[in-house]
Amino acid sequence: MKQKCLKIDRSVLEFLRSVSCEEMSTDLFISNGITAVYTIKNEDVVVIGSTEKALIEAEKRVNMVITSIDLVIEDQGVLQMPELQDLKKQLQEMFNTSKKTSVIINFSKQTAKIIVTGFREPVMKVSDNLGRFIVEHTRIEETVRVKSHAAVEFIKDRKSQDWQRFMKSKEVKVNFDSKRPWIRLSGERIFVQPALTVFKRLADSLYTDTYIIKKAGAKKYFKEQGKMRLSMLLKEKSFVVVLQEDDMLEEDVGKVSSPPLGVHTMQLGRVTLEVSSGDITKEKTDAIVNSSNQTFSLKAGVSKAILDAAGLQVENECSQIVRSSNTQQTEIVTSAGRLPCGNIIHITGRNSPSDIKDVVLSVLKLCESRQITSVAFPALGTGQGGAKPAGVADAMVDAVVDFVKKKKPVHVKFVKFLIFQTNMLGDFHQSMVRISGEKVEEDNDLFTKIKDFFGGAGGSSESPTNEEFMMVGEEIEPAVFQVCGETPEDLKEARDIIRSLIVREHLTVPICDPAIAHFTREDVEILNGMQREFTVSVQLEKKGQDSVVTLEGLTRDVHCAESRIRDMIRKVERNENRRREAFMISSVVKWQYQENGRSIINFDMLTNYDLEKAFQNQQPSVRIKINNDDYDADLIRKEARRGRMRIELNRVDLQGAARSSLPSHWEDMKGNPVVLVKLTAGSTEYDEVEKEFRRTQLRSNIIKIERVQNSALWRNYMIKKEELEDKNNHKNNEQRLFHGTGPDKTDQINHHGFNRSYAGAHGAMYGNGSYFAVDPNYSAQGYSKSDVNRHKRMYLARVLVGDFTQGKPGLPVPPAKSSNSADLYNSVTDNISNPTMFVIFNDVQAYPEYLITFQ
Numbered sequence: 001m002k003q004k005c006l007k008i009d010r011s012v013l014e015f016l017r018s019v020s021c022e023e024m025s026t027d028l029f030i031s032n033g034i035t036a037v038y039t040i041k042n043e044d045v046v047v048i049g050s051t052e053k054a055l056i057e058a059e060k061r062v063n064m065v066i067t068s069i070d071l072v073i074e075d076q077g078v079l080q081m082p083e084l085q086d087l088k089k090q091l092q093e094m095f096n097t098s099k100k101t102s103v104i105i106n107f108s109k110q111t112a113k114i115i116v117t118g119f120r121e122p123v124m125k126v127s128d129n130l131g132r133f134i135v136e137h138t139r140i141e142e143t144v145r146v147k148s149h150a151a152v153e154f155i156k157d158r159k160s161q162d163w164q165r166f167m168k169s170k171e172v173k174v175n176f177d178s179k180r181p182w183i184r185l186s187g188e189r190i191f192v193q194p195a196l197t198v199f200k201r202l203a204d205s206l207y208t209d210t211y212i213i214k215k216a217g218a219k220k221y222f223k224e225q226g227k228m229r230l231s232m233l234l235k236e237k238s239f240v241v242v243l244q245e246d247d248m249l250e251e252d253v254g255k256v257s258s259p260p261l262g263v264h265t266m267q268l269g270r271v272t273l274e275v276s277s278g279d280i281t282k283e284k285t286d287a288i289v290n291s292s293n294q295t296f297s298l299k300a301g302v303s304k305a306i307l308d309a310a311g312l313q314v315e316n317e318c319s320q321i322v323r324s325s326n327t328q329q330t331e332i333v334t335s336a337g338r339l340p341c342g343n344i345i346h347i348t349g350r351n352s353p354s355d356i357k358d359v360v361l362s363v364l365k366l367c368e369s370r371q372i373t374s375v376a377f378p379a380l381g382t383g384q385g386g387a388k389p390a391g392v393a394d395a396m397v398d399a400v401v402d403f404v405k406k407k408k409p410v411h412v413k414f415v416k417f418l419i420f421q422t423n424m425l426g427d428f429h430q431s432m433v434r435i436s437g438e439k440v441e442e443d444n445d446l447f448t449k450i451k452d453f454f455g456g457a458g459g460s461s462e463s464p465t466n467e468e469f470m471m472v473g474e475e476i477e478p479a480v481f482q483v484c485g486e487t488p489e490d491l492k493e494a495r496d497i498i499r500s501l502i503v504r505e506h507l508t509v510p511i512c513d514p515a516i517a518h519f520t521r522e523d524v525e526i527l528n529g530m531q532r533e534f535t536v537s538v539q540l541e542k543k544g545q546d547s548v549v550t551l552e553g554l555t556r557d558v559h560c561a562e563s564r565i566r567d568m569i570r571k572v573e574r575n576e577n578r579r580r581e582a583f584m585i586s587s588v589v590k591w592q593y594q595e596n597g598r599s600i601i602n603f604d605m606l607t608n609y610d611l612e613k614a615f616q617n618q619q620p621s622v623r624i625k626i627n628n629d630d631y632d633a634d635l636i637r638k639e640a641r642r643g644r645m646r647i648e649l650n651r652v653d654l655q656g657a658a659r660s661s662l663p664s665h666w667e668d669m670k671g672n673p674v675v676l677v678k679l680t681a682g683s684t685e686y687d688e689v690e691k692e693f694r695r696t697q698l699r700s701n702i703i704k705i706e707r708v709q710n711s712a713l714w715r716n717y718m719i720k721k722e723e724l725e726d727k728n729n730h731k732n733n734e735q736r737l738f739h740g741t742g743p744d745k746t747d748q749i750n751h752h753g754f755n756r757s758y759a760g761a762h763g764a765m766y767g768n769g770s771y772f773a774v775d776p777n778y779s780a781q782g783y784s785k786s787d788v789n790r791h792k793r794m795y796l797a798r799v800l801v802g803d804f805t806q807g808k809p810g811l812p813v814p815p816a817k818s819s820n821s822a823d824l825y826n827s828v829t830d831n832i833s834n835p836t837m838f839v840i841f842n843d844v845q846a847y848p849e850y851l852i853t854f855q
Contacts, residue, residue: 003048004055006038011068011106015117016045019101027100028065029058038062068117069127075138079107079114087133095122105130136190144183144199147208150484152176152183154240155202162202166195209491210244211481211498216537217553218479218502219243226501233501239485239494264429267539269404273397275417275428281309285374285416286342287333289363291349291381295322296332298349301383302420310337310344318346330359331366345375351385353395360399367412374414379424389424390431397431476537507555509562515572516540516547523568534561545745580752582609587716587844590652593626593640600650611635615651654719666709674751675709676851689850692736692796696775703791703853710848713753717798717847724802724826733802733826737772737838739795739848740779743787746851749795754846766807767814767828769839770846772799778836780854794852800845801838802826813841 016024017040025037036049036058047058073079088105095102095118103118103126114134116127146152155163156176166172171191175184183199185192222230222243234241263276280288280302290306292298296318299307307315317334331347345363350356360377367375380396381387400415419425479502483494519527519542527538527549536553538561549565551558582605591603591611603611607624614622615635624633624640626647631640633649640647665685669675679686689705724733739754748755754770773779776794784792805815807828814825826845829835840846 001048001050002052002055003046004059006045006047006059006062008045008062008066009068009117011070011115011117012062012066013040013043013045014106015066015068015104016040018104023100028061032061034058034061065119066117067120067123068115069123071114071116071127071131071134073112073114073134073138075140076109076112077139078134078137079109079112081137083137084130084133087129091126091129095126137188139187140189140192141184141186142192142196144185144196144203146181146183146203147206148210148242148482148484149181149244150240150242150482151203151206151208152181153242154206154484155183155199158238158240159202163195163198166191166198206484206486207488207491208482208484209495211483211495212478213481213498213502214476214478215502215506215552216476216531217506217535217557219477220535220557221502221505221554222479222481226505229501230498233497234494237490237493237497239483239490241494241498242482242484244480244482264425264432266432268400269408271400271404271409271412272414273400273417273432274414275419275425275432277420277422277425278418279305279420280376280378280418281305281339283376283416283418284340285376285414286372287345287367287375288336288339288341288343289375289377289380290344290346291378291383291385292318292346294328294348296346296348298384302378306339306344310339313337314344331362333366333370341376342372349381349385351381351387353387353391356380356387356392357395357399357402360396361403364400364403364409364412364415365407368407368409371411373411374416375412376416376418379417379419379421379428382421382424389427393424393427393431394434397428397435401435505554507551507553507558509551509558511549511551511562511565511569512546513569514545514547515569515576516549517542517544518572518576519547519568523572526568527565530561530564534558536561578606578609580755582606583843584712584716585609585612587719588654588712590654592650592652594648594650595626611649611651662709662711662714666707669709669711673710673712676750677707677709679705679707679850689796689852693776693794693852693854696777698776698780700780700792700854703855706851706853708750708795708848708851710750710753713844713847716844717800720842720844721800724800728803728826733800735774735799735801735838736849737774737797737799737801738776738779739770739772739797739846740783740785741793741795742785743791743793746793749848750851753843753848754797754840756841756843765809766830766837767809767811767839767841769811769828769841770843771837771839772797772846773837774835784854789855791853791855794854795848796850796852798847798849799838799840800826801829801840802845804829804832804835804838806832807839811839811841 016038021037021039028034028038029036034049034054034057035051036047036054038045038047038058040046045062047055047062049055049058078084088107092103092105101118103116103122105126106115106117108115114130116123116130118126146155153176163174166185167174169191172185172187172195174195175186177184183203185195185199187195227243230241263274265272265274267273288306290296290303292303297315298304314334314337318332321329321332321334331345334344334346336342336344345366347359347363350359359380363375363377366372377396379389379392381392382389396417403409403412417428419428481494481498483491485491485494519540524540527540530536531538534553534557536551536557539550539552541548541550551561551565553561586605586608589608589612591608592600593603594600602608603624610622610624611633614633620634620636622633622635624631626640626642629642631642631645631647633640635649638649638651640649667675667677679689685707686705690702693702721734725731741749756768756770779794780792784794786792803817803825804827805817805825807830811828814828817823817825827838827840829839830837
């Protein structure tokens with residue numbers, strides 16, 4: 001007899017071992033004409049036959065008739081179900097008899113499998129039954145991805161009657177995700193699948209929208225007191241409103257859906273510049289910029305992302321434009337394809353800062369010509385170009401500055417730089433800070449740094465052009481609402497309710513005060529801090545006499561911020577009055593100190609003021625600083641003491657140096673610092689002033705002429721006049737010129753003179769100083785403002801023009817007489833050969849001698 005060991009599956013071996021070898025051999029082989037039997041030896045199935053042919057046929061018969069199927073269990077809990085045990089028993093009884101075993105079923109918890117072994121046909125039927133049971137009763141989790149968090153809330157609260165039956169039966173667990181717009185369903189597949197169908201149908205039937213309110217304090221309001229009010233208003237409504245929180249994630253990108261922190265904005269004239277991180281392919285501006293190659297077909301980096309998202313249509317448009325052009329183009333405009341923006345402006349890539357600046361400026365000019373109001377740029381040259389971020393940031397920001405200065409755009413309102421790599425944000429912010437706190441002019445120097453009272457930024461009510469002050473402000477964090485309803489009308493009603501609530505609570509307050517023109521960089525930092533503290537928007541415009549701070553935000557926050565700013569204004573007014581008085585006193589009295597026999601040193605202007613005020617008020621002592629150390633100044637002994645230290649003080653009366661006392665024709669002022677004397681019509685003095693007024697055929701009717709008698713201003717003026725005569729070696733320093741002004745300015749001028757620090761209502765065409773006209777017609781028509789009685793006012797002033805030169809925009813002081821000289825000109829003019837106006841930069845160089853009221 002011959003024999004052979006069969007190579008068979010372990011499960012088949014166990015099946016053949018579990019039955020009678022003799023009976024199974026008869027059933028398998030002998031009844032089918034194969035003279036062979038099998039036996040189990042040493043964990044092997046051994047076939048014994050009379051011939052080799054019998055062995056081969058026996059092996060073939062085993063492989064054809066006996067089989068084993070493994071059913072993998074994903075959910076181990078299925079193996080524990082009594083129903084599965086019942087099904088196993090039922091199937092075994094169905095296919096096996098007491099005399100013949102056709103199939104065996106083994107559960108393996110270790111391998112998470114059900115192994116079905118036996119005759120092929122019953123094995124297939126049993127496996128099918130068991131497999132169906134496993135699929136139906138395996139626990140699964142399905143996620144329904146809906147359109148928004150509002151849709152989740154709507155289904156949860158307003159549609160509960162449609163899905164609560166699944167919860168009640170405890171067959172399906174429903175979880176509404178608080179972070180993502182997801183609804184998770186878990187349970188046995190046989191129950192989850194119908195529930196999934198119901199939830200998808202509910203989600204597809206809803207209307208959703210996003211409503212953004214970008215007003216200062218709006219998000220704060222709706223997170224606090226507005227939250228309850230909104231909830232009450234929505235109680236009986238058929239829609240849901242959800243205020244989007246920072247930790248709510250969007251389904252598509254999984255990021256915070258509100259604008260990220262680190263958004264920087266600044267106002268450049270009428271153009272808003274914003275720098276932030278983000279994905280340019282999702283930008284909704286009128287246009288976005290794609291940095292490409294010379295054929296506009298580059299598919300790498302940001303360019304690849306733009307073209308892939310836009311679709312094949314845009315690529316075809318680029319190809320068509322290139323083919324139809326006979327010259328190499330550097331920028332082309334196509335449609336946006338599938339992108340949410342209006343158009344795509346494709347440019348040839350640059351990597352040097354100067355080239356990048358040129359291309360940004362060129363794109364902005366293109367936008368203006370096409371009346372495109374908003375455009376977004378990536379950080380040009382920083383990807384494939386390899387340019388340094390700091391240089392790119394300076395170039396791109398400077399390009400916007402130049403565009404505002406030279407083009408004076410009407411259509412372009414918003415320019416955005418979208419930075420994909422957030423680590424570059426700091427470079428762009430620094431570029432903005434570099435030019436923040438500076439002012440925009442229309443001519444040569446777009447940005448001129450704000451000077452202090454004595455350094456420049458001067459002028460008066462008669463200044464010929466315009467300026468705007470700007471600052472880097474805090475980005476307003478918007479309130480983002482997700483709304484959901486069953487009709488478009490629901491969404492409209494929801495938006496109307498939200499809008500009505502914020503309108504009632506939101507307030508805009510302009511604070512107009514000339515003192516705002518003197519706000520320093522430190523004050524601007526306080527304003528920026530106020531934006532964060534009160535969640536308000538603070539817009540600062542320094543325009544001389546018309547300077548304004550505009551507050552926007554919640555009513556209570558705006559009032560708190562307004563009170564703080566009013567305090568700042570009062571402090572500035574006190575400081576400015578003190579500085580102004582100090583300046584006047586410095587021309588009359590000079591306090592000095594001498595330490596240990598060293599050279600005599602003049603005190604600074606403010607310390608000089610403190611000493612003189614204490615001296616005039618007959619105070620015995622006053623606290624002062626010398627070399628940053630505190631001293632007690634004894635005004636009787638004229639010495640400053642600090643411990644055992646003694647420093648000699650000296651008071652010099654400068655008034656005696658003035659060779660001219662008060663004019664002899666002035667009336668007795670009876671101790672008053674300022675007196676206005678109305679001239680008698682027909683008097684010699686009246687006729688002389690009228691002659692000056694009419695010398696260029698000015699035909700206006702004179703209402704009255706008043707002589708301004710201000711002893712302090714006059715003495716300071718005369719001291720300055722003598723100084724110029726000595727310095728210039730001639731006496732041809734004085735001219736009689738005109739200065740038009742408004743009815744609200746005369747009292748200030750009569751008491752304090754022409755204050756150049758209030759210049760800027762009209763700008764500074766020839767310098768930041770006080771302006772005076774040669775022709776009275778010029779002042780009468782351009783700058784003499786009417787009062788309620790239609791009366792106008794103009795000064796005939798004495799002005800020390802001295803040695804003068806050509807003026808230009810932004811001059812804080814007159815130019816030097818030579819490049820290597822510290823000697824400055826005394827004034828500037830519009831035309832050296834034929835002056836029509838003069839600008840002075842020192843307030844004591846002009847005296848408001850006569851105030852003419854006319855009609």
